[in-house]
Amino acid sequence: MTNTKVAILGAGLAGLNAARLLHRAGIDFILLEAGGRPGGRILSVDAAGAPAADGFDLGPSWFWPDRQRAIAGLVRELGLESFPQNAQGYVVFERMSREAPHRLSGLRDDQQSQRLAGGSAALVDALVKALPTDRLRYGAKVVAMTLTAGGVELSVRTGDVVKETLTAEQVIVALPPRLLAATIPLDPAPYDSVLHLWNSTPTWMAPHAKVFALYDRPFWREAGFSGTAQSLVGPMAEIHDATTCSGQAALFGFVGVGAGQRAAMGEEALKAACIQQFARIFGDDAANPRATLLKDWASDSLTATPADAAPTAHAAGQAREWIAGPWQARLAFAGSETSAIEAGFLSGAVEASVEAAKLVRQRLEGMLAG
Structure with missing residues (x-):
């Protein structure tokens, strides 16, 4: 079993920037990316x-x-x-x-x-270069999260096999809320009102x-x-x-x-x-x-769910209570959709990741003080 202070789900712009901010603050993290590359919805290609x-x-x-x-x-x-x-x-x-x-x-x-x-991949390349390579794991899909007395236990699958159990004091979710709801079971289950919010939030680009x-x-x-x-x-x-x-x-x-x-x-x-x-x-x-x-x-199964096939409005871009109940002290959202001012834009991913890293740092400092 591997232990870390913070587990970050998703190596898109938001996840990478949150990792950069934590690393700069001297906070241990592991970044888990289900796909084989960093960037998420940022993808710059040749002919x-x-x-x-x-x-x-x-x-x-x-x-x-x-x-x-x-x-x-x-x-x-x-x-x-x-x-x-x-x-x-x-x-x-x-x-x-x-x-x-x-x-x-x-x-x-x-x-x-x-x-x-x-x-846009220039952003991704620069952020990856600022991070320790041994804290970045690609092809590592989180398939379940369980709340424990000391934090969160994450089951991580590589290929077709669950190869690792990771424990973290804090988790930053740098995924679209709808994708989290559809792909990662949480125990205990989030409140119905929270799941409704996650499922009803349009995923940018999807x-x-x-x-x-x-x-x-x-x-x-x-x-x-x-x-x-x-x-x-x-x-x-x-x-x-x-x-x-x-x-x-x-x-x-x-x-x-x-x-x-x-x-x-x-x-x-x-x-x-x-x-x-x-x-x-x-x-x-x-x-x-x-x-x-x-x-x-x-x-793209790492971006969209079946609910995203229908055209929807742009993400709302307003302050919301993304987490409630027992998970509230352990999860922080960092995806662009959760930005209060720039939801569904590159800037939203940056803004939300800054706020998530700040919140997690405050929580960890509070635990030390307690």
């Missing part, structure tokens, strides 16, 4: 779909430093480079299939979105799919387009320029059809329909990308 240091963001990509202080501060602290999302040129609007797409003058953005050089088309050059810019489009025709509802800071040219779109319809279409048919839409909007040059990428987060 072949493999994780890359200068990649395309299949998950979240933007942040707004003027109004999102938590993520802006972390980017500065880690010394990362950012660049503005391209907004120069026409915006296109597709209203009806029998009408030609409408060109609109680009709108001024007083709070322009930024992207990270190298992709219902969505992103399609990328990669090109040799950003020809749409040469033709006066920003790369931004809105469509009521589909299959993509929203399109943007995804060209990297290093100049790798790409467009991407959020697929506007639901998860069930995406599954029924199949990956190749869906990508083909999206390429047709890119060409319809931006011209024949868009019809022959050098590569295409598709990430359907609704089919």
Whole structure:
């Protein structure tokens, strides 16, 4: 049996940042990640779909430093480079299939979105480098948690076998609340009101799919387009320029059809329909990308549950009582969905992880004082 002060569930942005803060405070932790890589919903890949240091963001990509202080501060602290999302040129609007797409003058953005050089995975890489490697465990899935007199007992599975029992005085849950409710039994069971809150909280990115088309050059810019489009025709509802800071040219779109319809279409048919839409909007040059990428987060079992297949509203972003009853003194939530001010954004993951690390540190100090 392994003992630690704090067990952290999930090595996405929130879990990694919570680990960084605890490590800086000299607090022992073990970070458990069910998948084989860090990052969670942050996934930056190359043209072949493999994780890359200068990649395309299949998950979240933007942040707004003027109004999102938590993520802006972390980017500065880690010394990362950012660049503005391209907004120069026409915006296109597709209203009806029998009408030609409408060109609109680009709108001024007083709070322009930024992207990270190298992709959002630059955040993940920098945070991992700040942590002791022997405290990071990948392919380690928590399958049960039991409250004990001295803390929490966690059953950890590697592959198909429960290989370890881990005990911790505190647990930071850096997972979406709905995913926790669906995948990790707690003993004693949380109150019904708590489970209802967890299950009713939308998971950021989970219902969505992103399609990328990669090109040799950003020809749409040469033709006066920003790369931004809105469509009521589909299959993509929203399109943007995804060209990297290093100049790798790409467009991407959020697929506007639901998860069930995406599954029924199949990956190749869906990508083909999206390429047709890119060409319809931006011209024949868009019809022959050098590569295409598709990430359907609704089919990712480490992100989504069956409840996430249906489109839902964005996470609420307000102060809530995420835990009540006997677990209240042992659990702390750090996922983006639990942020009181930036739920469902990169900044929300940072803000929530800061608050969780602070709470856990206060609890541990209180135990020592007691």
